[in-house]
Amino acid sequence: MEGIVGYGAYVPRNRIKVEEIAKVWGADAPSYKRGLMLEEKSVPSPDQDVITMSVEAARRAVLRAGINPKDIGAIYVGSESHPYAVKPSGTVVAEAIGATPDIHCADFEFACKAGSEGMFVAFGLVRAGLIKYGLGIGADTSQGAPGDALEYSASAGAAAYIFGKDDVIATVDASYSYMTDTPDFWRREYQFYPRHGGRFTGEPAYFKHVLGAARGILEQTGLTPKDFKYVTFHQPNGKFPLRAGAMLGFEKAKIEQGWLVPKLGNTYSGASPLGLSAILDVAKPGDRILMVSYGSGAGSDAFVFTATKRLADVQNMTFKTWDMLNNHKRYLEYGEYAKFRGKINKIQD
């Protein structure tokens, strides 16, 4: 049966704390920490972008899969911060892991849903029998405008999933998607920072689609929250995924392993894929996992996975997600963060 044969995650070393951002803008850090349930977020180094993080995550996925990268028939990189406006990210990733030239590449964009989109299409092509292995990646280095609420959460990270038919570490038992046209968050061409609809990003946007996709896949499979060991949702802040889980009837204990946002921030296209990676790091054979992404504009992709016996053989082969969040960190001050993220105007050479 088709499923995940390898997975890999990547989170940059740099962090900035909510207090460090709040003090620059005269904002009240405790209220941000309580309101959004954020403590700190990852920050990419100046030489890191969606392509470099995707390559690192993909290499870890190839290592866990133990496959010849030449057998990967498709690579889809989902992001809203692709380094080029015109020129694919996927071809660099394909070249770096040694999967060219017998391959299909495409870059996906759908706000924060682009990662699960890449996973969905890679999985679909494997199930259709068109390719042996398909690699789907969610990665972002998104930016919030200085002083905007988004600046406290917009962070960086990547997760990569290789789908195949044999030797899977988790089966894909079901998939379901739910989408409507909803203008809750957008960025027009040539604009550096996105705009959002404030409170409009909640009920009619995030909750409607996340709950819609989750209820849809539960109905399709006849499963209930009791049948799952773990669940991970898109996590733009700490509060939304906890509330979505409670509304669906999932206990907090099932959410926590994949609830990375207080220590990671919002990695946009990487968010629910990274949550899934943290769950796969600890899941036991037979554990059932629900993943629900969300992308503004708007839509959600949902998957049901079941861990197999083989998962235990690959969990310790490379870095685990919570290990990257808890250890080997490097804290930045706001000035260095602003330089790293290109927020300082300089004379162009």
Added chain:
Amino acid sequence: MLTPPKYWREIPQRYRLEAAKCAQCGKVFFPPRLICDACKGEEFETVVLPREGKIVSFTEVHTPASNFSDEAPFAVGIIDLGNELTILAQIVDCDPGEVKIGAPMRLEFRKLQKDGESGVLCYGYKAVPAR
């Protein structure tokens, strides 16, 4: 600055650490070369270098070329990859003052250069502290 054709020609070594191993005497060259300096052999097989090693030597750069000025100060070091193989790489994700000879390093995929605001982006390897 790397021009797109030169950058493109070096993709196998910059992205995948592909080295050339002399078919006659076994000496490994990185970057690859056309004639073996040990035995004058001209046939090579492609081998891939490991991505972990230790710092053999390094220097701090305070006055770099203009396109690296935002990154100064930074360290550049020679990394011992084992089997008598070494590689020269920029050392990133740490302060130059933290760099120590013998420290374990990992080669990660990073952006090497960007040609201004509109030119091509060049990718390759850099060394970061392992743990």
